[in-house]
Amino acid sequence: MIDRNALATVLQMGFSRATGPRNIVVETVVAWEGHFSAEELCRSIPQVGRATVYRTLVSLQEEGVICRLMIDGRAPRYLLGGTQHHHHMVCTQCGSVQDIADCGVDDFVDTVAERFGYEPDGHRLEIYGRCASCIGGERVTS
């Protein structure tokens, strides 16, 4: 979770006025359990305009409060916690997302970049598979 006074700071996020609608978006996002799409967020706070929701999501990403997951064909999903570099493990069955704090691929990235003369500037790693609870459940999908 994110602490209260950090939240106050986040609300300013490069804007010059702290507004009601943006406050609603931020409060909703930091209280969200698990990941969400932009549309799900919009639906949960219909009193806030879509434009504002999208604008705030961009700011929250820039501020490192949330991170954005591009899971294959689906719409991007957002997750709390993007302050420092990390990766994701996505369950292909239930869609849950597990944060991976340690990078573990830095050396490989540097090696490859050097080999091709690139100046590396970041990377993205996503691991797909079935999570523990989906393996356990073994429910049959008709």
Added chain:
Amino acid sequence: MIDRNALATVLQMGFSRATGPRNIVVETVVAWEGHFSAEELCRSIPQVGRATVYRTLVSLQEEGVICRLMIDGRAPRYLLGGTQHHHHMVCTQCGSVQDIADCGVDDFVDTVAERFGYEPDGHRLEIYGRCASCIGGERVTS
């Protein structure tokens, strides 16, 4: 590149009839230099319907002839050569894409999956940075 008789096989791709339109799509794709979006492909062969182009792209992915890149906000881009597992290095300046043949992160993936009780089923690694030619050029964007 892909050899001629492999192409003939590819044309069947789970269909029961080899058709003209699909042939056009496949020929165009395998002759494409670099990466392309679905829309670019459609525009280059306007005599083929959009639905057929998209359908064939899906088949070509399933067949491992092409792979699909999800680069952040942009529309997905396609590349020849997805026969075996590999990764990508994307130039953040010119957008060019370099295939990375060796995986190099398998061990890390397995370690992490085991730690969280996942049954791993694939992963995706993308490296971002400036490519050699963009570093060299140093053209100033007004």
Added chain:
DNA sequence: CACCATATTGAGATAATGTCTCATTAAATC
């Protein structure tokens, strides 16, 4: 080869997601 059964196509409707405009609203300051 002509003919048939039906797999495949494609024009256009629809869907999903996101961006943009600009009249209106409401922070912040005085």
Added chain:
DNA sequence: GATTTAATGAGACATTATCTCAATATGGTG
């Protein structure tokens, strides 16, 4: 409270992709 203008949001627009289903073309069959 009045003023300034940052910020909002309704709705138009854009982009990308999927779906529908009448029309078409393919691969057999006789």
